[in-house]
Amino acid sequence: xxxxxxxxxxxxxxxxxxxxxxxxxxxxxxxxxxxxxxxxxxxxxxxxxxxxxxxxxxxxxxxxxxxxxxxxxxxxxxxxxxxxxxxxxxxxxxxxxxxxxxxxxxxxxxxxxxxxxxxxxxxxxxxxxxxxxxxxxxxxxxxxxxxxxxxxxxxxxxxxxxxxxxxxxxxxxxxxxxxxxxxxxxxxxxxxxxxxxxxxxxxxxxxxxxxxxxxxxxxxxxxxxxxxxxxxxxxxxxxxxxxxxxxxxxxxxxxxxxxxxxxxxxxxxxxxxxxxxxxxxxxxxxxxxxxxxxxxxxxxxxxxxxxxxxxxxxxxxxxxxxxxxxxxxxxxxxxxxxxxxxxxxxxxxxxxxxxxxxxxxxxxxxxxxxxxxxxxxxxxxxxxxxxxxxxxxxxxxxxxxxxxxxxxxxxxxxxxx
Amino acid sequence: xxxxxxxxxxxxxxxxxxxxxxxxxxxxxxxxxxxxxxxxxxxxxxxxxxxxxxxxxxxxxxxxxxxxxxxxxxxxxxxxxxxxxxxxxxxxxxxxxxxxxxxxxxxxxxxxxxxxxxxxxxxxxxxxxxxxxxxxxxxxxxxxxxxxxxxxxx
Numbered sequence: 343x344x345x346x347x348x349x350x351x352x353x354x355x356x357x358x359x360x361x362x363x364x365x366x367x368x369x370x371x372x373x374x375x376x377x378x379x380x381x382x383x384x385x386x387x388x389x390x391x392x393x394x395x396x397x398x399x400x401x402x403x404x405x406x407x408x409x410x411x412x413x414x415x416x417x418x419x420x421x422x423x424x425x426x427x428x429x430x431x432x433x434x435x436x437x438x439x440x441x442x443x444x445x446x447x448x449x450x451x452x453x454x455x456x457x458x459x460x461x462x463x464x465x466x467x468x469x470x471x472x473x474x475x476x477x478x479x480x481x482x483x484x485x486x487x488x489x490x491x492x493x494x495x496x497x498x499x500x501x502x503x504x505x506x507x508x509x510x511x512x513x514x515x516x517x518x519x520x521x522x523x524x525x526x527x528x529x530x531x532x533x534x535x536x537x538x539x540x541x542x543x544x545x546x547x548x549x550x551x552x553x554x555x556x557x558x559x560x561x562x563x564x565x566x567x568x569x570x571x572x573x574x575x576x577x578x579x580x581x582x583x584x585x586x587x588x589x590x591x592x593x594x595x596x597x598x599x600x601x602x603x604x605x606x607x608x609x610x611x612x613x614x615x616x617x618x619x620x621x622x623x624x625x626x627x628x629x630x631x632x633x634x635x636x637x638x639x640x641x642x643x644x645x646x647x648x649x650x651x652x653x654x655x656x657x658x659x660x661x662x663x664x665x666x667x668x669x670x671x672x673x674x675x676x677x678x679x680x681x682x683x684x685x686x687x688x689x690x691x692x693x694x695x696x697x698x699x700x701x702x703x704x705x706x707x708x709x710x711x712x713x714x715x716x717x718x719x720x721x722x723x724x725x726x727x728x729x730x731x732x733x734x735x736x737x738x739x740x741x742x743x744x745x746x747x748x749x750x751x752x753x754x755x756x757x758x759x
Numbered sequence: 760x761x762x763x764x765x766x767x768x769x770x771x772x773x774x775x776x777x778x779x780x781x782x783x784x785x786x787x788x789x790x791x792x793x794x795x796x797x798x799x800x801x802x803x804x805x806x807x808x809x810x811x812x813x814x815x816x817x818x819x820x821x822x823x824x825x826x827x828x829x830x831x832x833x834x835x836x837x838x839x840x841x842x843x844x845x846x847x848x849x850x851x852x853x854x855x856x857x858x859x860x861x862x863x864x865x866x867x868x869x870x871x872x873x874x875x876x877x878x879x880x881x882x883x884x885x886x887x888x889x890x891x892x893x894x895x896x897x898x899x900x901x902x903x904x905x906x907x908x909x910x911x912x913x
Binding site (some may be wrong): 436659694695696697698701705706712713714718727728729750753754757758 | 760761763764767768773776778798799800801802823824826827886889892
């Protein structure tokens with residue numbers, strides 16, 4: 343973890359909340375307490391307005407027309423790519439591929455790198471705490487008859503990546519790619535990205551980090567981390583749905599065959615064959631998510647204006663507060679106790695099933711997610727096949743909302759007593 | 760804080776959810792099926808023993824799930840005993856209507872008494888995401904009676 347040399351300018355949460363129109367509404371007569379940002383975050387006015395402005399004043403298809411509107415739209419779309427590159431501190435905007443979401447970004451790598459670059463006898467190494475998005479594509483690759491093995495790194499009882507197990511599973515040098523989360527969507531655990539990369543690279547393996555959660559909560563510098571692939575999704579980062587980002591080193595993108603075929607990804611086409619455009623166009627077949635890219639750009643600008651250091655500090659205070667308050671709720675068990683964690687808490691109450699509990703909390707205006715959060719193997723690992731409830735924070739989350747949650751949990755336990 | 764949820768979580772539901780009846784395996788069952796709500800993780804296995812005349816002589820289940828799905832399965836095992844397969848399936852159809860609409864206009868007649876007993880399940884109709892909790896056991900019953908092994912209420 344990096345240590346800030348100067349205290350970050352504090353985040354004014356009351357002011358931030360005014361930027362999010364939806365936070366003014368009530369649910370079942372109560373003020374909305376939205377604690378499901380890990381599933382999808384709410385949108386600030388800046389994002390909403392940027393998308394509307396694009397459609398009202400500057401919209402046409404990109405990379406096609408030699409007319410003013412198309413040129414303006416192309417500029418906006420490419421400016422979003424440059425913004426995403428800056429956000430990750432990528433060396434070159436050409437290393438940014440727009441996808442629909444993180445799921446598509448990982449599928450792209452599984453398809454193009456896994457089927458096009460990896461060799462029979464090599465293995466992919468994931469962990470027990472992956473979201474299904476970073477597990478299922480690799481199972482499909484394994485089952486594709488190409489002789490690719492799938493290995494799974496264990497998670498400790500504290501909910502951390504078992505680095506000894508990681509090293510042991512890398513030892514024979516057969517792992518071609520380590521694909522792990524940068525922050526668990528269930529445990530909140532932030533994984534030690536630099537150490538994972540050092541271990542993997544020492545054994546000849548490339549590294550993909552699923553940053554769907556981490557990119558929302560931490561400053562991500564792909565060059566400092568040293569990974570090979572990184573992905574995140576717009577809608578969890580206060581941007582729109584329908585747009586995600588895959589970052590990959592340019593040398594990798596150049597080696598990889600295309601994922602989807604179609605318009606915009608070609609250099610030339612005859613009836614017999616086609617030649618691919620250079621990256622990133624090679625991986626962006628068809629009309630891309632133009633309006634969504636504009637929205638994502640606005641979201642990245644919005645986050646940058648508040649400042650990742652301020653967001654991190656705000657969240658650290660929320661995490662400490664939540665730890666204190668939730669630990670005080672009788673009968674409540676928190677899943678995972680990682681030293682380095684973000685604002686995601688999964689828990690079970692001893693006398694209430696997660697679905698009954700979320701129905702009760704909803705009555706109090708509190709939105710939490712119940713279930714297995716697209717991480718069934720992790721729930722099985724902790725013997726919680728019936729699922730958990732999950733409260734997750736955004737930059738608009740307040741201490742008072744955590745207090746409301748803790749109080750409601752105490753009342754819920756009484757209700758089911 | 761949660762007083763208005765007493766319609767959904769009536770005492771009958773809480774009681775059967777906490778202490779489900781007939782919560783055991785039927786070793787000599789004639790019919791069995793597994794029910795699954797893959798999205799929420801609810802899962803149950805239902806066994807039926809048939810009498811020589813074809814009526815349901817015994818019903819039992821094992822599984823895991825929320826108070827509503829456990830209570831619904833528990834109530835099912837109590838109400839289908841003594842029913843013919845056709846009557847049991849008809850009851851299941853009515854429970855589905857009850858769970859989805861909160862009412863059952865054609866519930867008088869032969870099954871009126873049973874439906875009265877199952878009425879506490881009607882509370883879910885105001886909670887669209889919870890209807891499947893109440894219906895899972897009844898989908899499983901239908902699957903068991905029709906000879907399929909798996910049921911889902913997704």
